[in-house]
Amino acid sequence: MDANKNDVLVIGGGTAACVAADAVLNAGKSVAMVFPNGGSSEISAGTLDIMGVVPGEHPVICDDYREGVEKLLEKYPGHTYSKCKGELETGVEALLSLAEAGEYILKGFDGKNVWVPNMxxxxxxxAYVPSTMYEGAVVPGEKERVLVVGVKGNVAFNAQAAAMSYQQYQKKLGGKADYFSTEIQIKGWGDRRKISDGELADYLDTKEGKKELVSLIQTFCMNNRYSFDKILFPPVLGYLTYNELLAELKEACGCKVAEVAALGNSVAGYRFTRAVYRGLEKKGAKLLRGVSAKKLEAAENGVKVECVIGLTDQYHPGKRETFEVPAVVLATGGFVGGGIKARHTDVWIELLEQHLGxxxxxxxxxxxxxxxxxxFMRMGVQVKADMSVEDKKYNGRVFACGDVLAGHNSASERSGxxxxAASAYLAGKNAAAKI
Ligand SMILES: Cc1cc2nc3c(=O)[nH]c(=O)nc-3n(C[C@H](O)[C@H](O)[C@H](O)COP(=O)(O)OP(=O)(O)OC[C@H]3O[C@@H](n4cnc5c(N)ncnc54)[C@H](O)[C@@H]3O)c2cc1C
Structure with missing residues (x-):
């Protein structure tokens, strides 16, 4: 492992870690990332939330995410965005181009938030959705005929129930579509009664899987006396070749085609994180997968990070290695990502040896x-304006970003x-400036 030869070590492998690493590279410095898995980014819906709802007894839905950030700060002046909103555009741009370099295209709506049907x-x-979900966005006032397709045995998505619910729920958003549903039976994996999202995505990555789905839909459309303006699928059109299958489906159906948004299914989140990793590796970042940081310690002009390499359990403690670098970015996520630990009522950040209360x-x-x-979701690391952690013992050389930070609740705000992106870009840039 040659993480020692890098200028900045980023601890984490989620969205924040990736953007922080990109900021370091853009500053002309070298960077390595250590992480055991992709955290909550990996199980996310693969869309970009920037600022969707100002939470409160009477939550305010934000039409425009930039205005939303301002409204949020009026209500919660100490919010995490108060420190990093200046880097929001740059951070989001960085994330979009990393994802694009890995062939995961995210599309926005000129700063507006849109509503997309979900599972x-x-x-x-x-604020941004992948190209596979783009055509699913609700167009207020548009009278369209929408077919919702489910797959027999894939119990995570019930097309009939979803279509009935979209029909009702869209009224609140000004939608005027008519929703229909069908359930198709894919036979390529045998006569099993249930199939998970992951297995279905694996099958649709194969030539046979694509061919079977396309032909089933084509037959359905041809046999149906109605034509559709839009066809919605569950978000499982492959882990790898989803762009290809989407194009084939569009051609076969002759109308708009989209996946509905996932709510944390691993197919969409996996595509997103893997694309961003590919983008980072193309730019020269070193990604050390399967490595966990266990201890941070201040060193002369830098930080020592003790890591464990490989999968561990009671019998396999893993190999320990200590890296010494000029600056560290902590992007270990929150309660889901693993950066914030909780047991009974106690909450703490292990790497910083900080008890949060x-x-x-x-x-x-x-x-x-x-x-x-x-x-309690707003608990996390306190940082200074430059995103360095407030604990003096690290001499301003440990920076933090993302869900591990205090002061925000991405779940209720839709700001993940x-x-x-904003906090990580700032953290990465300032960490690089320490060299
Ligand atoms: C189910 C779900 C769905 C979501 N969907 C969306 C969505 O569609 N759009 C959106 O914008 N937001 C979404 N969010 C929120 C969003 O995922 C998070 O806000 C965002 O991903 C946080 O990024 P992060 O990098 O700070 O943390 P994470 O993505 O959680 O990453 C933390 C990283 O740190 C690593 N790590 C932890 N401890 C250590 C250690 N000791 N050593 C080394 N590495 C370590 C983890 O392995 C992981 O790689 C969702 C969240 C959840 C839980």
Whole structure:
């Protein structure tokens, strides 16, 4: 492992880590990333949320994400965006171009948030969606005929229930579409009764899988006396060759085609993170997969990071190695990503040896999805204006970004990728400036 030869070590492999690494490369410095997995980015819907909803008793939905950030800061002046919003555009641009270099094309709507149908049968608000979901966006007032396709045995998506729910729910958004549904039976994997999203995506990556899906849909459209303006599929059109299959489906159907948005299914998140990794590797970042940081320590003019390499369990403790670098960016995520740990009521950040306190009843609402969000979700690392962690022992050489930061709740705000990109760009840039 030659992470020692790099200027900056980024700890993490999610959206924030990738953008931080990109900022270091753009500053002309070298960078290595260590991570055991892709964190919550890897299981995300693969869309970019920047600022969707200002949470509160009466949540405000943001039509325009830039205006949304301003409204949010009026209400929560200490919010994480107050430190990093200056890097929002650059951070998001960095993320878009990394993803594009890995052939995952994200499309925006001129700064507007749009509503896209999701697997639950409702609509999610997004600032950027992958090209596979772009044509699914609700066009207020448009009278279109939309077919929702489900796959027999793929129980994660019930097309009939989703279509009925879209029909009702769209009214709140000004949608005027008519939704229909069908369930197709794919036979290529045998006579199993159930098939997971991942298995279906694997099958649709094969030539036979593509051919079978395209021919089933084509037959359905030809036999149907109605024609459709748009056809929606579950977000499982392959891990690798989804762009190809989408193009084939469009040609076969002769109308708009899109995947509905996932809500955390690993197919879309996997495509997104792997594309960004490819983009980073093309630019020269060193990605050390399967490596976890275990300890951080200040060193003379730098930081020592003790890491464990490889999968570990009680019998296999892994190989330990210590890297010494001029600056570190901590992008280890929050409760889901692994950067923030919790047991009973205690919450802490292991790598910084920081106890964040106890979750008290006044930080919890009985309603798990209360529109104001759960207060404990805002717990995390405190940083200075340059994103260096406030603990003096690191001499301003450890920076933090993304979900590990205090002061935001990306789930209730729909701000996940936006916070990650803005805070990470700033952290990466300032870490690079330490060299
Ligand atoms: C189910 C789900 C769906 C979501 N969907 C969306 C969406 O569609 N759009 C959106 O914008 N936001 C979405 N979000 C929110 C978004 O995923 C997060 O806000 C964002 O990904 C946070 O990025 P991050 O890099 O800070 O953390 P993460 O993506 O969680 O990454 C943390 C990284 O740190 C690594 N790590 C942790 N501990 C260590 C250690 N000790 N050593 C080395 N590495 C370590 C992890 O392996 C991981 O690679 C979703 C979140 C969830 C949970």
């Amino acid at each position: 639950l049968g409702t609509f999610s608000v997004n 106890k979750v008290t009843t006044d930080q919890l609402d009985r309603d798990a999805v209360h529109p104001a969000g759960q207060d 990728a936006g916070i990650a």
